[in-house]
Amino acid sequence: MITVENIHKSFGDNQVLKGISAEFKPGTTSLIIGGSGSGKTTLLKCMVGLHEPTEGTVEYNNRNFTTMNFEERIAIRKEIGMLFQSSALFDSMTVEENIMFPLNMFTEQPKKEKLERVNLVLERVNLAGKNKLYPSELSGGMMKRVGIARAIAMNPKYLFCDEPNSGLDPKTAILIDELIKEITEEYDITTIIVTHDMNSVMGIGEYILFLHQGQKWWEGSKEEITSTHNQELNDFVFATKLMETLLKK
Template identity: 55%
Template sequence: MIEIKNIKKSFGEKTILQDISAVMEAGKCNLIIGASGSGKTVLTKCMVGLFKPDEGEIIYDKQNMLSMSDDERKQLRQQIGMLFQGSALFDSMTVEQNVMFPLDMFSNLSYKDRKKKADEVLDKVALKEAHKKFPAEISGGMKKRVGIARAIVLNPKYLFCDEPNSGLDPQTSLLIDKLIKDITTEYKITTTVITHDMNSVMEIGDHIVYMHQGKKQWEGSNKDIIYSKDKLLNDFIFASDFLQDAKEMRMMQEKGEIEKNDERL
């Protein structure tokens, strides 16, 4: 679990985060959503220690990261997995070598054991057959899966995903969402996802924080969104007439006003 309390952050005279508080729960996909410039990326960078908040606390399982010693913070970072927006794979390394990289840096395992562990997580993301390929030889969706394998190879307690579906087709995006959800649930990871993908919001949004102009505007689950009356949230999530109609029909379905097999759905 990660708890953020009253986080404030400014750059010069420009205030980016205004008194943000939320709890990212273990074993759940916690999504941070909002328009560009809403502060979600700055908040995430504060959470992982890349930025220091001007005020507030960031608590990892009852330990305040901001008051940790350098050694304690280093140990914490070894429990954090990162899936970057562009996957950030090393072009000169094979898929297997990319996944082994965190083990090379932070573990004392033998080469044989590091290789075995890398192959295990590649098998987990259904990529064991691609372990000798280079990033240029695989698709965008496969690169994302390699990125996920690398992010979980050290058995992290916390996982951060930055736009995991960026640049992917809808079908591949659904596969990535399912993979992130399954890994989160199986290993009881505290997963935080920054996303603009509304399919992800509705598919895996166990807990959602919607940010608007540096403030937490709304908080709830993907089921709560259907009934939300927050205009800013609804304008963001259900931006088109089609999606607004879909929301209204889903509400009617949940209330029993139309049948679940109604052809309009």
């Protein structure tokens, strides 16, 4: 479980986060949603240590990540997998080398064991045998799946996904959502997804945190989101669905 308590974050005079508290449970796909500038990406960065909160705490299974120094945080970072918006694959590396990168960085396993792990996660994301391809030879959906494979190569307890469906067609986006959810349940991972995709929200949103102007404005499930009377959330949902409809035309 990941717990954030009273998280504030300011950049100079700009207060981006204003007292966010939430719990993210294992085996659950948790989605952070909100409009541009609502603070969702800043919150994610505070949770993984890319930003330091101005105030508040982040805990991983009751371990206070916020108060740890760099060396102390390494143990938790080894338990974190990240899927970046652009997949962030190294262009000069093959699929195999990209996935092996965190294994080389954080483990001293023999190369044979690393390769076995690479092949296992490639098979899990339905890319068996694609080891020697380069990112330039992959489709957008395949790149995302390689990104997922790399993110789970270390068998993480926690998985963070930043806009995993960005740039994908609707059919491929659904496949990526389903893959993330399956992996979350299969390995009992605490998964947190930053997204604006309402199809993702309604498809895999077991816990949804809605941010508005840097504050926690609503939280609940995909079933509850359809009956909420929260005006700002309803406006966000309507505007997002309208934009998705226009983009499909």
